Amino acid sequence: MPRLMILWTRPEHLEPQEADDWVRSQTVGLRVVGAHAAEVQSAAFEHPASWNWMLELEVDDAASAERSLQSGPVADWLRELRQLRMRPTVMLVADRPGLGPAA
Numbered sequence: 001m002p003r004l005m006i007l008w009t010r011p012e013h014l015e016p017q018e019a020d021d022w023v024r025s026q027t028v029g030l031r032v033v034g035a036h037a038a039e040v041q042s043a044a045f046e047h048p049a050s051w052n053w054m055l056e057l058e059v060d061d062a063a064s065a066e067r068s069l070q071s072g073p074v075a076d077w078l079r080e081l082r083q084l085r086m087r088p089t090v091m092l093v094a095d096r097p098g099l100g101p102a103a
Contacts (some may be wrong), residue, residue, distance in 0.1 A: 001058050002095045007040070007051040008081050008088040018051050030073050034058025065092050087097050
């Protein structure tokens with residue numbers, strides 16, 4: 001099953017704990033089936049990413065992913081992240097075998 005991956009930063013105007021509590025309340029409030037939020041840290045010390053959180057959403061296909069990004073609770077939430085300058089980044093991860101020799 002393909003997945004939407006949404007990464008974002010903590011808002012600078014909130015203390016880290018306040019921001020994390022807000023994220024937890026918001027992602028639970030999305031009420032989206034197959035959603036999982038997690039705090040992330042960069043492992044690339046020479047080129048660190050600045051994301052602090054990740055939300056993984058299961059989607060049926062690319063078309064359903066696009067629909068969820070255009071309207072509904074996920075689209076509304078992404079607009080809010082942008083308004084709060086939390087720099088959300090969205091990726092669609094295909095449901096295919098991982099890296100390795102071509103079949």
